[in-house]
Amino acid sequence: MHNETDNGLRAKSLHSNPLNWVEKYADYLYGFAMSRLRDEDIAKDLVQDTFLAGLQRLDHFEGNSEEKTWLTAILKNKIADFYRKRSSSGLSNLKLTDAESEQQNFFDSETGHWNDKYRPQAFGLEVDNPLMMKELGSILNKCLAKLPGLWFSVFSMKHMDDLSSELICTELKLTAANFWVIMHRTKLNLRACLQKNWN
Amino acid sequence: MTSALRNIIYNCKQATFLIEKRLAGKITAAETLQLHVHLAGCSVCKIYQQQSILINQVFIGFNDNDFKLDQAFKKTLTEKIKKEINKN
DSSP: HHHHHHHHHHHHHOOOOOGGGHHHHHHHHHHHHHHOOOOOOHHHHHHHHHHHHHHHTGGGGOSSOOOOHHHHHHHHHHHHHHHHHHHHHHHHHHHHHHHHHSSSHHHHTTOOOOGGGOOOOOOOOTTTOOHHHHHHHHHHHHHHTSSSSHHHHHHHHHHOOOOOOOHHHHHHHHHHHHHHHHHHHHEEEEHHHHHHHHO | HEEEEHHHHHOHHHHHHHHHHHHOOOOOOOHHHHHHHHHHHHHHHHEEEEEEEHHHHHHHHHOGGGGGOOOHHHHHHHHHHHHHHHHH
């Protein structure tokens, strides 16, 4: 079994040994995906897809770059595809959520003042307390999971991948005005969600 | 006082929009001035701004290493890779 596998590989490529991939890169790629997706099942799926796509393209891997860099590049593409899919399939539920957020008015529509219910209050947080920050992080992840897909994609591409707003707009087919409305709405939602669930 | 300036002094919706735009991109000199004037008089939006920055930090500071795949999943994955290699 092992010999057969090794022979198959030798015929394919001398530059890479996929039998070591899981051991060497799976945790790294999973962490990379989790930091951008915050969803264990989807992250696992994309890590698996990355390895399988890597196998398919093994012939094209010429050892010019590190195996890890090469696999990470494949994963990045998978994540970008996922963002695009989620943001377009999320259009119908986006309308729903939009309607919802219109009901939960953060501001008085006439004056632009904070409405009482959403007015920011101090979290009473000690930023140098690691346990407290960890707790805050896990609440934030739950709040992120409730965002519409498109909003999460925009927010994550901006902050995790540090992409320019122009590029994000092109990728997700958004106007610049929409982009900033989403960034604003996303943060208002996340902040309100944290305030509600903290303490 | 220009009307733009007058409008923002009491408008927290516009102020928080500018806070976000400044954090993730850039705003004009006039907008910077408007925001400055608003924040000087609005403690609530000042709290908002601090918390908004904090959210970005917590989001970005998410530690990749906190997450490890379980052994069972790794084993299945390795088997799938072997199977795929032997297919051809």
